[in-house]
Amino acid sequence: MAKRKGTANEQAWRRIPPDIWQARHKLVAMGVSTLNRKSQQWQQSLGTADRDEASLRKAGLEAEWRREEQLWRGLLRDGPASLSEMEALELARLGAARRWEQHKSSPLDAPFKSQAFPRPPFTPSEAAQSALRAMSLEDREAAKREGIANLKRLMDASPLERMHLLREVRDARGYPWCFPEFRQIGLTMAEERRGEATSADLEAAGIRAADEWSRLLVNLEGIGAEEQLRESLGRRALGDLSVPQWVTDAERIETQRKALTGAGGGAVLTFDGIIDEEERLARLRLEGHDKALSTLRKYRTVCKQFATWRASGNATTTTLAEAERWRDALVGMADKEEISRKDARIKAGIPRAVIGWAIAHNREARARDTCVGIIFPDGNPLVAMALPRVEQGDPSERTYPKHMARRLLEAARLEERPEFRWLPWLLVYTGMRHNEAAGLEKADIREYEGCWFCVVRWKMGATLEEDRVQKGKRTRRIPLHDALIAEGFVEWVKARPDGRLFTRKHGDQRLREWVHSVFPKGLGKVDPVHGLRHLFEALIMDWDSERSQDYVTGRSIKGSAKGYGQSDAIIPALGKLVNSIPPLLPLPTKSAN
Structure with a gap:
């Protein structure tokens, strides 16, 4: 904050974040003129x-700037908004209702543009001309008649019929829509006729940019709503002071929207918006909101697929019947082996979980008096949905046989890349999950009374991106097998710089690809990475202590026992158990590099 040049007033300033500034041209292309x-x-x-007053105003201004930046990052991540026909209809009617409130006191002064559509210059493309020339005279005449008829049907249709006909325009079905330039000229005419008002309607709903199809929908629905507004203001000018029914309906829609988004909000409550709020709470490290960013990204991807499938991103209009149809479609894909049945179950359940988050967010907002209504007053409608059952296969089919594990370890000896050289050995002899082993740092490899071990820990980083997440969020210590030490792993770690031992990005996928290269004829049903953990669990089945098995593998330990016996003092005894596993390969005579 500083004095404004040439005046006594204070001024605020803030630097636009580099990620947004570098992508500003993309945002400008999406309509962010700011x-x-x-x-x-x-x-x-x-x-x-x-x-003092300036400080208060600055705080409000900075909050507004941060909201703008959040919206822009959302635009860069998700692209322009995509609206369904009903969402476009709602936005157009809400815009007309706002103009009614603005002009009802002086209806004769309401500004209305000409109802005529501008006619931009039009030249058929060479492709269209070639296609028409290739047709017979009779077919060309038939196409012309069909095109004229389709145009007339679109202009004369009822609102519901127009929604169906517009899909033909969008999907380039029939004449003249099969020629891209005819579709484009329609978009241009609609923008010139009502583009400014459509931008205002979208802005009022908190939508900074919408795709071409969505703008066309709002443009066309807005033209109809404008005609309704013109007629209502005309009747009011002649003495009819009643409130039109369409205005009352729009007010009810606006009330519902405020109930969903808070008293100051106006945007539709989308699945993306719910996940944005859950991510915000996760970044604050609040209890009950400890989702990993990778989990939130997965939920966002699936919800985007669900929204596309149902042609609406409005989470509050989701019904049980609709979710069951989504589930059935996923099961159909699983039956065709396009996805696994486990994936079908996960994808079917994610919208239910996200709606549960929305209900919790709404409850918290009402407790703070920042929300004026209840969403899903009868509870989460998707709770009643039965999820696809996943048949448990034979775990042995996913487990590496010893001869395949030996071949993999021998192949790893020939590799120089750390992920391929050491991760297979770590997974076989420690039973760690891939993300746990790949997340190890140099400081996690330690020695206690002559026994080397690794610390598999959940660490809450300075930011959510830095969190090292494992199931159960419980630190454990795993002794290193003598075969791993003899192989030269500890010496390799000592020579590494501080920090991470392995590259994290796309690590699991790269390791899987490498494993497949070792077994070009295929692995059968063996899991390329997790199958090594299965093998470790098979190798420790003869341990007398089930608690030791659960501790080393990171399984849940019930009762008060889970908090005891987890210091370095357990390493010598646990090391004897780990080294009771016979080496899969003969120990080398000297350490490998």
Whole structure:
């Protein structure tokens, strides 16, 4: 905050974050005109010379700037909004209702544009001309008649019929829509006729950018809503002071939207919006909101697929019947072996979980008096949905046979890349999950009374991105097998710089690809990575202590026992158990590099 040049007033400034600034041209192309600027710095007068008042205004202004930045990051991540026909209809009617409130006191002064559509210049493309020339005279005449008829049907149709006909335009079905330039000229005419008002309607709903199809829908529905507004204002000018029914309906829609998004909100409560809020709470490290970013990304991807499938991102209109149809479609894909049945179960359940988050967010907002209504007052409608049952296969089919494990370890000896050289050995002799082994740091490899061990820990980093997440979030210590030490792993670790031992990005997928290269004829049903953990669990089946088995593999330990016996003092005894596993390969005479 500083004095504005040439005035006593204070001014606020904030630097636009580098990630947004570098992508500003993409955002400008999506309609964010605010970023069509040369300076990377926001500057705005606070309108007062009083520093205390200026500080209050600055806080509000910075909050608004942060909201803008969040919206822009959402645009860069998800692209322009995609609206269904019903969402476009709602936005157009809400826009007309706002204009009714603005002009009802002086209806004769309401500005209306000409109802005529502008006619931009049009030249058929060479491809269209070639296609028409290739047709017989009779077919060309038939196509012309069909095109004229389709245009007339679109203009004369009822709102519901127009929604169906517009899908033909979108999907380029029939004449003239099969020629891209005819579709484009329709988009251009609609934008020139009502584009400015559509931008205002979208902005009022909190939508900063929408795709071409969504804008066309709002444009066309807005033209119909404008005609309704014109007629209602005309009747009011003649003395009819009643509130039109369509205005009452729009007010009810607006009330419902505020109930969903908070008193100051206006945007539809989308699955993306719910996940954004859950991510915000996760970043605050609040109890009950400890989702990993990878989990939130997976949920976001599946919800985007669900929204596309149902042609609406509005989470509050989700019904049990609709979710069951989604589940059935996923089961159908599993039956065709396009996805696994386990994936079908996960994808079917994710929308239910996200709606549960929304209900919790809404309950918290009402407790803070920042929300004026209840969403899903009868509870989560998807709770009643039965999820696909996953048949448990024979675990032995997913487990590496010893001869395959030996071949993999021998192949690893020939590798120089750390992930391929050491992760297979770690997984075989420690039973760690891939993400646990891949997340090890140099400081996690330690020695106690002559016994080397690794610390598999859950660490809450400075940011959510830095969290090292494992199931159960419980630190454990796993002794290193003598075969792993003889192989040279400890010496390799000592020579490494501080920090991570392995590259994290796409690590699991790269390891899987490498394993498949070792077994070009295929692995059968053996899991390329997790099958090594299965093998370790098979090798420790003869341990007398079930608790030791659960501890080393990171399984849940019930009762008060889970909090005891987890210091370095357990290493010598646990090391004897680990080294009771016979080496899969003869120990080398000297350490490998």
